[in-house]
Amino acid sequence: MTTSSAPGKVYLFGEHAVVYGEPAVPCAIERRARVTVERREDERLRVRANDLTLDGFTVTWGGETDTRPDVDVPAPLVEAATGYIDGAIAQALDAAGEPAAGFDVTVESDIPLGAGLGSSAAVVVAGIDAATRELGAELSSEELADRAYQVEYDVQDGQASRADTFCSAMGGAVRVQGEDCRRLGEVPTLPFVVGYDGNTGDTGELVAGVRELKHTYGFAADAVESIGDLVRAGEAALRDGDVEELGRLMDFNHGLLSALGVSARSLDTMVWAAREADALGAKLTGAGGGGCIVALDRTEQTHTALEYTPGCTDAFRAELDTEGVRVER
Numbered sequence: 001m002t003t004s005s006a007p008g009k010v011y012l013f014g015e016h017a018v019v020y021g022e023p024a025v026p027c028a029i030e031r032r033a034r035v036t037v038e039r040r041e042d043e044r045l046r047v048r049a050n051d052l053t054l055d056g057f058t059v060t061w062g063g064e065t066d067t068r069p070d071v072d073v074p075a076p077l078v079e080a081a082t083g084y085i086d087g088a089i090a091q092a093l094d095a096a097g098e099p100a101a102g103f104d105v106t107v108e109s110d111i112p113l114g115a116g117l118g119s120s121a122a123v124v125v126a127g128i129d130a131a132t133r134e135l136g137a138e139l140s141s142e143e144l145a146d147r148a149y150q151v152e153y154d155v156q157d158g159q160a161s162r163a164d165t166f167c168s169a170m171g172g173a174v175r176v177q178g179e180d181c182r183r184l185g186e187v188p189t190l191p192f193v194v195g196y197d198g199n200t201g202d203t204g205e206l207v208a209g210v211r212e213l214k215h216t217y218g219f220a221a222d223a224v225e226s227i228g229d230l231v232r233a234g235e236a237a238l239r240d241g242d243v244e245e246l247g248r249l250m251d252f253n254h255g256l257l258s259a260l261g262v263s264a265r266s267l268d269t270m271v272w273a274a275r276e277a278d279a280l281g282a283k284l285t286g287a288g289g290g291g292c293i294v295a296l297d298r299t300e301q302t303h304t305a306l307e308y309t310p311g312c313t314d315a316f317r318a319e320l321d322t323e324g325v326r327v328e329r
């Protein structure tokens, strides 16, 4: 039996535009998905999934006798969850050079699901690591990130960046542009506060929506490029340790994401609550459509304001996690 864990993330800036080759800066946060993998006698997969926002469910599928999942929860939820786990196991089998093997998989996660904090990347990265180790092999963090990206790419219908998976595998603050993925060395202390509306957004659908807008309107394509420009300005601010400037750029980034149609009333409400509480800046994080915002605030004011904001179901401080994927036992 092997357990590995990997962190979720917030985007300081650059989500969505990163899918089209612009740079992005995601930062790993101290909220993890833990995946436990145990080899089975047969070739089936049995998954027990538990999440903050889910009561949990168990599903068994695959093998020679029966390929249909056997479950008691709504089909879309199962398809979503099985896609990531299936992909992670397939990558591990390939990495270990094993043609087939069955596993019992348990997922425990403190990352709200589908909320912009990279739960999918964390589950995939931890899943590949645990399953590969269970098969007696071991991958570098870079190889893990690469294989996890392949899984996100498939599940998101060929529209994914390497940002979430690289960040989850490596930890810390990272910069991703196309295939160029690197960890940022020294970054100033980033006082992240997260607000969560209890909702989810479908990453694949939201990415497809931006792609459509970009094809239809030149100015939507310009907005995507502008996000790239502000990320480059943000990199300079990071080097200078200018946290106030980072905040202003986050505000700008939210405006552009909103123009690209990926915000939501609940996200805008939390962003404005943070701004009115004198946060240095605030924006949605991840795919959007519902889920989380991230603000920068050295004081307790944003946290308190979010706790009293209608529609915000959870507010918490998020510390940068400098550690990426790790084996737990």
Ligand SMILES: Nc1ncnc2c1ncn2[C@@H]1O[C@H](COP(=O)(O)OP(=O)(O)OP(=O)(O)O)[C@@H](O)[C@H]1O
Pocket (backbone or CB within 6 Å): 049, 050, 051, 079, 080, 081, 082, 084, 107, 108, 109, 112, 113, 114, 115, 116, 117, 118, 119, 120, 121, 123, 164, 201, 202, 203, 204, 285, 286, 287, 288
């Ligand atoms: N605890 C979990 N157990 C099983 N599957 C999970 C768990 N957490 C996440 N997942 C998988 O990840 C999917 C959510 O991924 P999605 O990319 O839509 O959102 P996210 O990664 O949380 O946010 P974003 O990509 O915007 O940062 C779920 O539908 C499920 O398939």
Ligand SMILES: C[C@@](O)(CCO)CC(=O)[O-]
Pocket (backbone or CB within 6 Å): 014, 015, 016, 017, 018, 019, 116, 118, 159, 160, 161, 162, 163, 164, 203, 207, 286, 287
């Ligand atoms: C929206 C997106 O940019 C981030 C989702 O967390 C999609 C991706 O990078 O694959």
Ligand SMILES: [Mg+2]
Pocket (backbone or CB within 6 Å): 118, 119, 120, 121, 164, 203
């Ligand atoms: Mg995701």
